């Protein structure tokens with residue numbers, strides 16, 4: 001993987017990226033201000049739900065230091081093949097292709113100690129050298145915060161729009177406000193906010209318990225005149241789904257309905 005490239009090589013790469021992006025209808029980066037709020041879970045579920053509805057989806061994990069997408073989809077031993085200079089995406093189902101740095105590592109548990117330019121190089125390579133098919137959606141799972149990875153996506157993926165995931169606590173919402181302002185600064189439109197871990201529906205009494213509070217995501221969206229795409233409850237099924245890689249199979253029907261509602265909102269916004 002080359003990271004020091006001449007201007008001419010960069011121009012050729014930019015052309016390849018443009019050629020690929022022209023064949024993608026919607027590019028969506030899933031961001032969060034804070035770590036651990038469920039961004040990868042949301043990105044993965046969005047990709048699976050959309051692909052189950054027949055859309056051609058590419059799921060790209062650009063969280064180089066903590067890639068989670070492969071694990072969430074049960075692809076812990078994921079190894080991406082190459083064909084000449086091209087990286088072949090993993091075909092998760094008929095309509096969903098997956099690419100993660102995890103698939104290119106010899107030792108999946110070894111930490112990647114990379115500085116900005118190397119990370120920027122690998123993200124650009126994922127956009128230029130992967131043999132993606134024509135896509136309806138490219139869903140990009142970005143690490144939390146406003147560092148090199150989301151900045152590279154914003155500057156490289158022309159037409160990219162953001163979905164921002166938060167949890168209801170003020171400490172998470174404070175970081176979301178930074179993500180919103182980041183998007184404004186880099187001129188990346190925001191499709192909307194999602195509040196994850198928004199209460200727990202007790203399986204015994206059926207009541208909603210607002211363990212981490214709820215409603216902060218909706219209020220923040222309103223304060224910035226952004227769309228609120230929906231909320232997802234705390235669901236032990238999400239943890240089981242993530243830990244076993246069974247994606248949506250273990251979710252409660254309530255969570256599935258909520259996720260479908262978010263997908264519907266998103267499709268409506270994009271239509």
Ligand SMILES: Nc1ncnc2c1ncn2[C@@H]1O[C@H](COP(=O)(O)OP(=O)(O)OP(=O)(O)O)[C@@H](O)[C@H]1O
Pocket residue numbers: 032034035036037038039040041042063066068142143144196197232233234235236238239240242243
């Ligand atoms: N709605 C939910 N209910 C219960 N557990 C959840 C929910 N959403 C996410 N989780 C769990 O929280 C943990 C973190 O989720 P996830 O990896 O999606 O977060 P992240 O924001 O992408 O994290 P990172 O900052 O590492 O990128 C996982 O174990 C996941 O299963």
